[in-house]
Amino acid sequence: MTHYSDPPLLVLACLASGPKHGHAMIEDITQLCGARLGPGTLYGAIARLEQLGLIEPLPPDERRRPYRITSAGLRVLRAKLTTLSKFARAGLRRLEPFMKQVRA
Amino acid sequence: MNPRLARLLTRLYPRAWRERYGEEFEALLELGPGDLRTLANSVWSALWEQIVRTRGDNMEQQPESFVTMVKRPSAFLPVAMSVVCLAMLLGAIAIGLLAHNPIHRDPDEGAIAHLFQLLMTIQMPIVLFFAAKWLRRAPRASLRVLALQAGAWLAACAPVYLLHL
Numbered sequence: 001m002t003h004y005s006d007p008p009l010l011v012l013a014c015l016a017s018g019p020k021h022g023h024a025m026i027e028d029i030t031q032l033c034g035a036r037l038g039p040g041t042l043y044g045a046i047a048r049l050e051q052l053g054l055i056e057p058l059p060p061d062e063r064r065r066p067y068r069i070t071s072a073g074l075r076v077l078r079a080k081l082t083t084l085s086k087f088a089r090a091g092l093r094r095l096e097p098f099m100k101q102v103r104a
Numbered sequence: 105m106n107p108r109l110a111r112l113l114t115r116l117y118p119r120a121w122r123e124r125y126g127e128e129f130e131a132l133l134e135l136g137p138g139d140l141r142t143l144a145n146s147v148w149s150a151l152w153e154q155i156v157r158t159r160g161d162n163m164e165q166q167p168e169s170f171v172t173m174v175k176r177p178s179a180f181l182p183v184a185m186s187v188v189c190l191a192m193l194l195g196a197i198a199i200g201l202l203a204h205n206p207i208h209r210d211p212d213e214g215a216i217a218h219l220f221q222l223l224m225t226i227q228m229p230i231v232l233f234f235a236a237k238w239l240r241r242a243p244r245a246s247l248r249v250l251a252l253q254a255g256a257w258l259a260a261c262a263p264v265y266l267l268h269l
Contacts, residue, residue: 021128021132022128022129022131022132023132023135023136026132026136038141038142038144038145038146038149039129039132039133039136039142039145039146039149040145040146040147040148040149040150041145041149042132043125043129043132043149044149044152044153044158046125047121047125047153047158048158051158060127060128062131063127063128063130063131064128064131064132065128
């Protein structure tokens with residue numbers, strides 16, 4: 001429960017700061033939320049996102065291929081993060097009375 | 105990770121997937137640790153990709169819908185055969201009722217019984233072919249078609265079972 005794990009969303013958020021290849025994505029996502037995606041999980045997410053047109057491949061750099069987020073991907077990322085943000089705020093508000101009891 | 109092991113793990117994926125992602129995936133595996141977690145993650149993802157393919161040689165292909173799936177001969181033929189069987193049985197029962205002889209049995213079972221058995225048996229390999237071909241490619245739509253085929257088959261068998269024909 002300590003790590004947030006929604007691989008496609010994590011990949012989108014990771015690519016929002018610029019194009020990256022697989023290894024760089026894993027490192028960035030680890031820094032971003034503490035979750036270390038396995039290579040199979042990462043490429044499962046990449047395949048789905050590419051199929052949906054939310055990310056696109058760039059020309060390969062030797063054997064590694066960088067990916068970048070598309071404009072559709074940015075829109076989806078923004079919408080998902082907005083929803084998550086609203087959810088987090090509402091959830092924290094509901095927690096406040098309990099937290100006060102714990103502190104008291 | 106050992107390059108040989110990385111290659112072996114990559115080979116677990118479907119050919120079309122490997123053609124698209126194989127090289128970069130192998131390079132990623134070689135860069136990372138060869139621990140048990142990575143192995144399990146790669147094997148599980150490869151198996152999942154074998155069942156529900158996200159990537160292939162046809163990236164533009166839209167996911168199969170139920171309507172497009174049911175138009176395939178291997179999808180609608182078994183249903184049509186069951187419907188014909190049901191119609192034959194109901195027709196025979198109706199004619200029997202009109203003739204005040206509801207369940208008429210010929211000693212050799214009669215042409216309708218033979219046709220019924222033939223149609224209900226012939227559709228089995230067609231259903232198996234459909235399941236083998238489409239269940240992995242489009243699991244959701246093909247499961248719905250298989251449910252329809254099963255429903256039609258059961259509906260055709262129901263009068264035989266209920267009326268002891």
